[in-house]
Amino acid sequence: MSKTTLVSLAESLGVSRQTVSNVINAPHRVKPETRMRVQHAIVESGYRPSAAARQLRTRRSMNFGIRMMPVVDGINGSILDRFLHALTEAAQEEGYRVTLFCADTDAGEIRQYEELLKVADLDGFVLTGTHHGDHRTAWLLEHGIPFAAFGRPWSSIEDPFGSLHPWVDVDGGAGTEQATRTLIEQGHTAVGFLGWPGGSGAGDDRRAGWARAMRAAKLPTDSLDIQADDGVPAGAQGAEQLASKGATAVVCASDSLALGALAKLRQLHPEQASPALIGFDDTPVAAAVGLSSVSQPTEDAARHIVAVLAHQLAGSSSPHGDEEPAPERHLLLPPTLIQRTPYSFSSST
Amino acid sequence: MSKTTLVSLAESLGVSRQTVSNVINAPHRVKPETRMRVQHAIVESGYRPSAAARQLRTRRSMNFGIRMMPVVDGINGSILDRFLHALTEAAQEEGYRVTLFCADTDAGEIRQYEELLKVADLDGFVLTGTHHGDHRTAWLLEHGIPFAAFGRPWSSIEDPFGSLHPWVDVDGGAGTEQATRTLIEQGHTAVGFLGWPGGSGAGDDRRAGWARAMRAAKLPTDSLDIQADDGVPAGAQGAEQLASKGATAVVCASDSLALGALAKLRQLHPEQASPALIGFDDTPVAAAVGLSSVSQPTEDAARHIVAVLAHQLAGSSSPHGDEEPAPERHLLLPPTLIQRTPYSFSSST
DNA sequence: TTACAGAATATGAACGTTCAAATAGTGTTG
DNA sequence: CAACACTATTTGAACGTTCATATTCTGTAA
Structure with a gap:
């Protein structure tokens, strides 16, 4: 039970590796009959293409990074949990993975960008905690790195919807x-x-x-x-x-x-x-x-961020006719008022 | 300013790629003089080896996964934030990266293991929330996947220190x-x-x-x-x-x-x-x-988990004389009592 | 039948690294 | 000085994909 690869699978089917590859990446190029046969074999063998090999060839890692902010208060920071969970889940559904990294400062975050882009070939980043005079967005734009922010561009707040980069925020x-x-x-x-x-x-x-x-x-x-x-x-x-x-x-x-x-x-x-x-x-x-x-609506925000980022990434590789309608590049989500009655801790409870 | 690679760097120095590779992975094999020269050039050019190529060859991704549990209460879950931050930081220091994934159930988590091992070649996993009748540890042991748990093996709690897998917990x-x-x-x-x-x-x-x-x-x-x-x-x-x-x-x-x-x-x-x-x-x-x-002591726990995992991973590839002393495979950390005086909200504040 | 177009499939090369083995360099010793 | 033991460096091959191109197949028109 050695590792299944494109070649081993192709051999056992009597087709070429490229055909199997096409079944995965461009099914329309393969004759329906063969396609079925190959698809069946893929399921059968539990074959999964190696991310490393794919990444080496295509220069895309299907992976984006997000910074873990230093823990400050925690009481408000705890919404990060929900956000991170939703982000990971949405990413997973679109076939992306999420890589964490740490940085104490924005400058440190930028240094990590450089590192991660070179080493891990991350496809993009999710920014949180945007603020006045944020250097990160400028750097990313300048270097042409795909990213989406959770938070408006406060530096150019006069016209947030005219911003060059995509963002999602809560109103x-x-x-x-x-x-x-x-x-x-x-x-x-x-x-x-x-x-x-x-x-x-x-x-x-x-x-x-x-x-x-x-x-x-x-x-x-x-x-x-x-x-x-x-x-x-x-x-x-x-x-x-x-x-x-x-x-x-x-x-x-x-x-x-x-x-x-x-x-x-x-x-x-x-x-x-x-x-x-x-x-x-x-x-x-x-x-x-x-x-x-x-x-x-943290979950919605996270989901949309992934959508925008994924669209951006997919778009850059296949600039032909759009299948999916482009998600809004700038989105202000309305929050919800949750009304509660404070616990009175009355003895009757 | 095209991408620096092992070959391009080697050419510009008049040495072979393998020499540069050795400077990075086995410095002792290279003559001090050449080593210096190459090291200097590496810094100069900002060269970083491509994780994808390396991973393809070595089958190690320097990457481990951790599951984001579904958000439950949040009030207690918020310590996960601290843990995750410390984990990421410690991993980063050891040259590892942390990949997140989602699963609703333990069975789902195991399915993700399979997927991530094949696709992303993750080197190991960090388990949290161990509990009675935990199937995850058995699966991982059976498949020989390196991992470390935050939490004792409650299923065999009579003799936790005799457990087959490494764990860290708080007493x-x-x-x-x-x-x-x-x-x-x-x-x-x-x-x-x-x-x-x-x-x-x-x-x-x-x-x-x-x-x-x-x-x-x-x-x-x-x-x-x-x-x-x-x-x-x-x-x-x-x-x-x-x-x-x-x-x-x-x-x-x-x-x-x-x-x-x-x-x-x-x-x-x-x-x-x-x-x-x-x-x-x-x-x-x-x-x-x-x-x-x-x-x-969440930070200590996270740091130790990374140490154990890293040692396990490094050990399996170079089974010769140990440089680092092996970190404890089973560790029960003492918690600390934080004494506070509840805010009285007196008008004098 | 022959030629030809288009669909379907196959082949060679490349991505950037490390492994294994080969080659060149440097003293040491009989 | 030849033979040897090392040390230092280089070379060919391989990891598993996808891209670009080449080949084969199939049906239709001349």
Whole structure:
């Protein structure tokens, strides 16, 4: 039971290796009858073409890379898990594999690109955590390396849809806007926003969504906008400030902040079991404590990223008539508001 | 600036390809003078050997696979992030790459093994989530595929150190034991255990640690042992039961359970800002809410797994005198108790 | 029947590396 | 100085594909 190869399989069938190869890569070139016969033998023998040999010849590895960011907070980073899983799954379905790599900085990431392109012949990359002044996209574009980003090109945010590279992102602003609107509809007139200091792209976007909803309802936003570094303690502190300014409801830029706010609001208003509070990212923690949160369609985003990347890769090798319709190169997905009632831990449970 | 290859580099130096190859793979065979010259040229040109060509010839890909488990809870799963990051980093340092793959079931995982071995020529695998009646290890052993597991072989738990395959695990029992002891030293005599239903390997192990500490202190364990499915609500419920049985402190099998317990205990004893409570896994949530927790040395585990796997892979190709001392094939790492004071969210913050 | 076009299949070469074996170089020794 | 034992370097072949081209087959028209 030695290894099946193109040649050994061809010999045992009395055809040439190229015919077997064609059955796999260009079935239309083979007479239906032979094709069937070969296909049957392929299944029978469990033959799989060697990626290495194929890669050596075609210079394509059917493999793309994604960087593991250094673990920071983890509470928000945990959505990466879902993303990575969905990405791997989608890639697998399209016949691609996902290779991980580490880098501490963007510069380090670029160095890894060079390395991986030469050594492993990666076909492309998936970028996450795009930000202002991101050098990675420029480098990749310049070198003509296929890639797709999870995150808008914040550097040229005036016209993200005119961007040269494909990206997929979640419309955070629409999420906070909806969250705010929901709270307003529930009767709140002083909805505070608890977000990060300005300058962080995603953070500003989420803040803008809140402001839009407030303006649309002709409600004042003055002094209801708190800037706090991400984290539970800062969330508690911010919630306290907002409460003192008269806010009766709070929209947060992250679940970490919301978690702190939840604890603080409960402390301030013990009579009120379910504070009017909405977090962001729908992390496991939010689900765990029953916190309403804006949920990003991570799976959809991952799937689309793979689609865009795969289309780009396939397109470059066979520039003839398109079979598949080209997936959108720039896609802004709407998030979903997950409404929950915080667990009251009442004795009746 | 066309691609540098072994041949092009050799030509420009006036040596043969094999000499350059030797400088890379067996430097001792090359005269120091030539070696220097070649090494310099390699750096100069930024030459990197093609993984595909190498793999085709040597049948080794310097690549191992790890499965992305379906996302379940997430609150505990988030330690996977840290593990994966550390694994990738360690692998990278040893010259290996990490390929992800998905499977819903163990059987699916085995199917992927077959596929990946044939197609991508993966050199080995890292297993996570070992459990009773795990078929994966048997399959891999049977087929002679190198692998290392994160998790003891629970199926043959009588003699884990006699196991045929290498594994690394964290001594959960030692963790809960230490946690319990710490609480006892603080004066508690009725320390409850809030864990999962029996039969889950890791869960039983953690329960046993608690029981050991209690027995050692000659304290009764009757009715202080609660079995609950993982999750925040179940944690709250369990904590309430324990409180009604007179427990003044609680050790939990997971942070999810502890999080629920924390909320419940605060509700039951509002005067007591910091309930005597210890969780497990030191997840980001625990850090966020200031919950004491047993921390697994995930990074060390990952690093050791890579070491064992790399040693196994290197060993099989060069069975001569060992340079590196062989890393332990079976390793039980002690966890660390991280003590924290739950955030009180007091106005003074 | 012959010639010819088009479909179907087969053959040689190449991708970039390492292995195995051959050749050239360098002292050492009788 | 010839024979030898090493060390250092080179050469041919092979890994398993796909590309480009060549060959064979089949049917149709002259």
